[in-house]
Structures are given as C-alpha cells and as structure tokens.
Amino acid sequence: MITDIKKQGEDVKWQDLTPGCIIDGGGTAKEFNTGEWRIDTPEFIEDKCKQCLICVPFCPDSSIPVEDGKRLDFDFDHCKGCGICAAACPFDAIVMRKGE
Amino acid sequence: MAIRDRLSGNEAIAKAMRQVCADVMPAYPITPSTELPQYFSSFVANGQTETVFVPVESEHSAMSACIGSEAAGARTMSATSSCGLAYMWEMLYVAASNRLPIALAVVNRALSGPININCDHSDAMGARDSGWIQIFAETNQEAYDNFVQAYRIAEHEDVKIPIMICQDGFITSHGVQNIELLEDDVVKNFVGEYNPTSWLLNPEHPEAVGPYTNPPYYMEAKYSQMVGMNNAKKVAVEVGAEFEKISGRKYGLFEEYKTEDADYIMVIMGSAAGTGKDTVDGLREQGVKAGLLKIRMFRPFPGEEIAQALKNAKVIACMDRTESYNSQDGPIGNDVKAALFNAGMAPKVLNYVYGLAGRDVTVESLGSVFEDMQEVDKSGNVGDTYRYLSLRG
Numbered sequence: 001m002i003t004d005i006k007k008q009g010e011d012v013k014w015q016d017l018t019p020g021c022i023i024d025g026g027g028t029a030k031e032f033n034t035g036e037w038r039i040d041t042p043e044f045i046e047d048k049c050k051q052c053l054i055c056v057p058f059c060p061d062s063s064i065p066v067e068d069g070k071r072l073d074f075d076f077d078h079c080k081g082c083g084i085c086a087a088a089c090p091f092d093a094i095v096m097r098k099g100e
Numbered sequence: 101m102a103i104r105d106r107l108s109g110n111e112a113i114a115k116a117m118r119q120v121c122a123d124v125m126p127a128y129p130i131t132p133s134t135e136l137p138q139y140f141s142s143f144v145a146n147g148q149t150e151t152v153f154v155p156v157e158s159e160h161s162a163m164s165a166c167i168g169s170e171a172a173g174a175r176t177m178s179a180t181s182s183c184g185l186a187y188m189w190e191m192l193y194v195a196a197s198n199r200l201p202i203a204l205a206v207v208n209r210a211l212s213g214p215i216n217i218n219c220d221h222s223d224a225m226g227a228r229d230s231g232w233i234q235i236f237a238e239t240n241q242e243a244y245d246n247f248v249q250a251y252r253i254a255e256h257e258d259v260k261i262p263i264m265i266c267q268d269g270f271i272t273s274h275g276v277q278n279i280e281l282l283e284d285d286v287v288k289n290f291v292g293e294y295n296p297t298s299w300l301l302n303p304e305h306p307e308a309v310g311p312y313t314n315p316p317y318y319m320e321a322k323y324s325q326m327v328g329m330n331n332a333k334k335v336a337v338e339v340g341a342e343f344e345k346i347s348g349r350k351y352g353l354f355e356e357y358k359t360e361d362a363d364y365i366m367v368i369m370g371s372a373a374g375t376g377k378d379t380v381d382g383l384r385e386q387g388v389k390a391g392l393l394k395i396r397m398f399r400p401f402p403g404e405e406i407a408q409a410l411k412n413a414k415v416i417a418c419m420d421r422t423e424s425y426n427s428q429d430g431p432i433g434n435d436v437k438a439a440l441f442n443a444g445m446a447p448k449v450l451n452y453v454y455g456l457a458g459r460d461v462t463v464e465s466l467g468s469v470f471e472d473m474q475e476v477d478k479s480g481n482v483g484d485t486y487r488y489l490s491l492r493g
Contacts, residue, residue: 010316010317012317012320014320014324014327015324017317017324019199020197021197021310021311021313021317021321022298022307022308022309022311023309023311024298025306025307026306026307027306
C-alpha cells in the first residue's frame with residue numbers, strides 16, 4: 001500500500017515518499033533518537049535509589065525503562081537531558097552532569 | 101430523466117452537495133459565506149441528507165475540521181467566499197500538502213479593502229498557489245455540474261489534491277437561472293463510494309498524518325504535489341467525458357467559442373464569458389473574426405493546450421477579474437503569456453483588468469476590447485499592454 005517507512009530516509013526520492021508524507025505504522029517515534037539533542041546528562045546513582053518510581057511518570061520522553069517493578073538505567077537513545085527526573089527525585093539518586 | 105428547475109447558483113451547489121452526500125461538512129454558517137451553507141443546513145435539519153454538518157466558529161476552524169475529517173477517512177466538503185477563503189489560507193496549504201481531496205465550494209467575491217462584497221476573483225486568485233485544483237463556472241448549470249464532478253477528479257489515485265469549485269458571486273450565486281439537475285441515484289452512482297488508501301481512524305493500520313518535514317524532504321514533497329496536480333488535467337478530461345454520458349453536457353479544460361478561424365481571441369473566465377460570447381456573436385455578424393476562450397480549469401493551468409488553441413490568433417486579450425500588483429499583468433495574462441512563450445510563440449497580447457468588485461461587464465465594454473485588438477492589429481503597435489476596462493479618468 002504505502003511505501004515502507006524504512007525508505008523514508010534523507011535520500012528518499014519523491015516517487016518513494018508516502019502520499020502527504022504520511023508516517024506509515026504506529027510507535028515510530030522509537031526510531032527517532034532524540035538522545036542526540038542531549039547537552040546535559042542524568043546519572044543514575046543506584047545505591048541511593050529506593051525504587052519509588054516517581055521519576056518514571058515525570059519523564060516526558062519515556063526514557064526511564066522499568067522491569068519487574070524496578071527502574072533500570074536511562075534509555076540514552078531517547079533521553080534529551082531535560083533534568084526533570086533529577087528535580088523530581090526525593091533521594092538525590094539522579095544528578096545532572098554537564099555534557100553528553 | 102433530468103429534472104428541470106430554476107435555481108440560484110447557491111441553491112444549485114447545495115443541491116449538488118445533497119446529492120453527492122459527503123460524510124461531513126464543516127462550515128462557518130454566516131457571512132462572509134453566502135447562503136450556501138444555510139441551504140445545505142436546511143437539508144440536514146429536514147433529514148434530507150446523512151451528511152454530518154459541523155458549524156464552527158471561523159473559516160480557519162472550518163478548514164481545520166475538514167482536514168481532520170478527511171484525514172480520518174471521511175469524504176468532506178465545505179463552502180466559503182471572499183475573506184472567509186482568505187481566513188482559511190493557512191489551512192488550505194496544509195490540506196493540499198497532506199493530499200486530502202476535500203471539495204470546497206467557493207463563491208468568488210472581492211477581498212476588502214476598500215470594503216466591498218461584490219463579484220471578482222481576488223479571493224480565489226489569492227489561493228491559486230496553495231496547491232488546490234481550481235475550476236470556474238460561467239453559469240449555475242456549470243457550477244452544479246462541476247461540483248458533481250469534483251470528487252472524481254480530486255480523489256483519483258493519480259491526483260489526491262483538494263479541489264475548489266468556483267462560481268461568480270451574486271452574478272451566478274444569487275442570480276436565478278434555468279437548470280437541469282440529475283437524479284439523485286444518477287449522481288450517487290457517478291460519484292461512487294470513497295475508498296481512501298489509508299486513513300487515520302483505522303485501528304488495523306496506525307499512521308501519523310501531517311508530520312514535520314525538514315529540508316531533506318520538503319522539496320520532494322512539493323514536487324510530488326505538483327505531479328499530482330499535473331495529473332488532474334488528464335483526469336478532469338476523462339471525468340468530463342464520463343459526465344457527458346450521464347448529462348449530455350460536455351466539459352474539458354477550457355471552452356473554445358468560435359476560435360477556429362478567429363483573428364481576435366478573448367481569454368476569459370467565469371460568468372463574464374457569457375457576455376463575451378454575446379459580444380463575439382455581434383461581431384461575427386459584422387464580419388469580424390472574433391472568438392473567445394473560456395478557462396474552466398485554472399489550477400493546474402492547461403498552458404500547453406491553451407497555447408495550441410491560440411496559435412492562429414493575431415491579437416489576444418487576457419481578461420483578469422483581479423489585480424495582482426506585479427505592475428505588468430494579471431494572473432490569467434501572466435499564465436497565458438508564459439504558456440505562449442514556452443510554446444515559442446510571441447503574438448500580440450493585451451491584458452485587461454475588468455469587473456472588479458461587481459463593476460458591470462457589458463457587451464459594449466467587452467466590445468471595446470475587441471475594438472482595441474483590431475486597432476493593435478491594424479497599427480502593429482501594442483501600446484500599453486496592461487489596461488483597466490471601464491475605468492474613469
């Protein structure tokens with residue numbers, strides 16, 4: 001039906017563009033590595049973390065993965081380094097570092 | 101059996117809308133729109149159509165709602181006029197770039213200012229670069245017929261471009277003429293079901309519509325739109341031929357009236373073409389080889405075809421019912437001259453601005469254009485190529 005999203009790279013020819021540049025398929029934001037935009041980087045200090053998980057819903061980019069009720073280290077493919085998680089953490093378990 | 105009636109252009113389009121029976125009609129229901137949405141909303145109130153009518157708070161919202169509705173997979177239409185169309189501006193481009201085949205009935209009226217509500221083509225001419233197909237009508241009959249054909253052109257898989265069906269404000273929109281309507285089932289069969297290839301409200305196949313396109317994509321997207329637009333010419337001719345089979349009325353990209361052996365050809369669009377034909381008839385009786393070419397499809401512009409049709413003319417007069425302030429010609433004059441130049445032709449071309457904001461257009465005033473053409477032919481001197489018709493001073 002519509003051209004494969006894999007063809008929609010920066011070398012795409014006009015003939016291969018989807019009609020109206022429709023993005024075909026769901027959840028495609030995952031394939032966009034917004035982590036490239038990051039200037040400051042959060043550091044996860046596991047020893048201080050009580051696994052309260054308050055940081056998870058505060059993250060605007062779903063960049064804090066949770067497995068078996070516990071948060072893991074950041075998804076740096078998508079974390080833009082906004083620092084909201086560090087501000088939300090009640091236990092200083094997240095600190096912001098300058099640079100990538 | 102065709103139905104004979106007498107209707108204003110607004111009533112005629114409202115009837116066509118009822119017969120076409122699109123799924124959704126978002127529209128701003130009061131001025132600057134004409135009474136067209138009002139006629140249509142009475143069909144809705146009386147249960148005579150299944151179309152969902154969405155009254156919105158502005159034309160910007162009307163076109164935004166059209167975009168949402170059409171993207172969701174619903175056949176969508178609207179109507180507007182004058183500064184209402186201007187207020188849709190931003191969203192017109194979005195509808196076109198998203199390749200949403202919305203049909204918009206436009207009643208052509210002046211844009212203020214100075215403040216005025218009467219007929220000219222400034223509204224549609226301002227939108228001519230927005231990426232919409234634009235089709236113009238001379239009569240109420242043509243306005244009705246064009247609307248019946250609209251979706252067949254816009255929705256064609258090689259096109260997928262929104263379409264404006266234009267008619268002249270008051271002259272045809274409020275003027276009552278004899279008209280021949282098609283029967284409901286004939287229109288329904290002709291228009292057919294809308295089967296979009298993809299649509300937003302399809303749980304089986306998620307998609308995102310209207311994404312940001314950064315520089316690596318934008319030019320390719322625009323070129324793709326242009327190809328779709330160019331295809332509309334061929335499709336409009338095919339749809340016109342099919343329409344002739346159900347109606348007996350013939351439609352092409354433009355109409356040639358006594359042009360075959362004409363030395364002097366007037367290129368004109370909209371209701372004034374009727375007055376132009378009368379003028380040509382009068383001149384023919386006097387032995388003047390006058391002819392007229394009436395543009396039906398203005399976007400895409402059938403440049404090659406028009407240049408071919410004008411190839412034997414000695415002098416051409418392009419008639420523009422708008423001012424575009426480029427100091428040398430109006431939109432029709434500009435496009436016709438570009439088409440002639442591209443075809444390697446350099447005939448003498450005069451360009452007139454006429455009938456702005458409801459200024460009367462008469463056999464006498466258009467006759468003076470043919471007199472000017474003959475004068476230019478005789479003297480060999482074109483003189484001022486950009487002129488105002490019926491201007492005092």
